[in-house]
Amino acid sequence: MVLQHVTITETRPEGLGNQALRLEPTGGELQPFEAGAHVDVHLPNGLVRQYSIASAPHRRDHYLLCVKHEAQSRGGSQYVCEALQVGTELRISAPRNLFPLHAGETQVLVGAGIGLTPLLAMAESLECDGRPFVLHHYSRAREQVPFLERLLRGFSHGRVYLHHSRDGASPRQHIPREISAPPPGGQLYLCGPEAFMQRFGELALEHGWAAASVHREAFGGTLAEPPAEGDEAFEVLLASSGRLIRVEADRSIAAALLEAGVDVPLSCEMGICGACTVEVLEGTPEHRDSVLSEQERTGHMTLCCSRSRSARLTLNL
Incomplete structure (x- = not known):
């Protein structure tokens, strides 16, 4: 695997408990990517972690990542949020996309917490292409929303709805209108904790969405199952x-x-x-x-x- 060297040129909080990193190439150009892609980040402490790219795909001068400082961190998010600083050099893989946009008349993006990261890149891509979309984001409170300033600026071709549990719009009870009434030719993208994606994925199917039109990304909710009792050689x-x-x-x-x-x-x-x-x-x-x-x-x-x-x-x- 060929790795590229990048330098952190900016770090900033993006919502309570999240840290954004702007990565610029140390030499040469960054590789192109499509919305929904992620990179493997090889951290100086030896860990390798996957983070979705949040920046607009047509911007080739930097990648924008955003990492949640997990309380139960396995070492990655804690190191990123506490140790990395402007000027630190990192090695990253070429972008890989396991969560791409698909052809559709209306793109419906639904995320929770840090799950906004790939959806923001999707919104930027759709905006650039003049394609209609709707973005729903769930958080406990307004101050926890990543990239809030960008979302509040709005989009010419998309509508943004922010839902906060503290204000009574919990994802456990609230259902986006586009899920309960599927738009013709729609494509649905879900990103967030596993329980969140499971709920909205099941709701989408119950309300008539075709399974092939529902797309999910596990960004840290479902990990590999550990060795279990009864496993055999x-x-x-x-x-x-x-x-x-x-x-x-x-x-x-x-x-x-x-x-x-x-x-x-x-x-x-x-x-x-x-x-x-x-x-x-x-x-x-x-x-x-x-x-x-x-x-x-x-x-x-x-x-x-x-x-x-x-x-x-x-x-x-």
């Missing part, structure tokens, strides 16, 4: 070399391969980025990721978290 056969590698009950496939000297492209190690996806030639995977669609799971699996229902898996490695 199995074998992995590498098709290119014929090597047979045993995966113990308490080890991931990725860990077993790395220990055997096999190079594995790892990034999040939580089943949310898709970097370690590989083709399965024989055997039955047990999927534990939250990134692959049901269609993508036919013949593929993630190595960082998924396991095997069969005694052996043959992988295209």
Whole structure:
């Protein structure tokens, strides 16, 4: 994986508990990206984390990220919010998009908390293209909304609605009009905690949205399932070399391969980025990721978290 060097040129709070970072290229140009994309950020402390790009895709001079300071941080958000400062150099991957915009007459963007980040890039892209959209954002209170100033400026081609639980508009009770009355040719995008996306995804289907028109991004709500009681060891056969590698009950496939000297492209190690996806030639995977669609799971699996229902898996490695 080729990494690009960038420099933090600005840090600022964006809503209570969130920190925005402006990244500019240390040399050369930033790679183009489409709305909904994210980058892998290689932090100076050795961690790698995925953050959605919030800036407008037509702006090539910088990427804008926004990170929530999680109370139960695994080290990433705490380090970003407390240690990184203007002038710090970082290495980032090329943008990858697992949450792209689709063709549709009306784009409906619904997010909660820091889930606004990729939706803001979508809004900027749609605004630039002159395409109509509606953006609903949920937070506990106004002061927690990321990029509030930008949202309040509004858009020529989109409508923005801010909902605050403290004012009685909790996502547990409130339903956006566009979800209860699907617009013709609409596409729905959900980003936020898993329970939030689950609720609105189910509501959309109940109100007549087609499943293919409902898109979700897990930005930290659903992580890979840990080894569970009852997990059993199995074998992995590498098709290119014929090597047979045993995966113990308490080890991931990725860990077993790395220990055997096999190079594995790892990034999040939580089943949310898709970097370690590989083709399965024989055997039955047990999927534990939250990134692959049901269609993508036919013949593929993630190595960082998924396991095997069969005694052996043959992988295209």
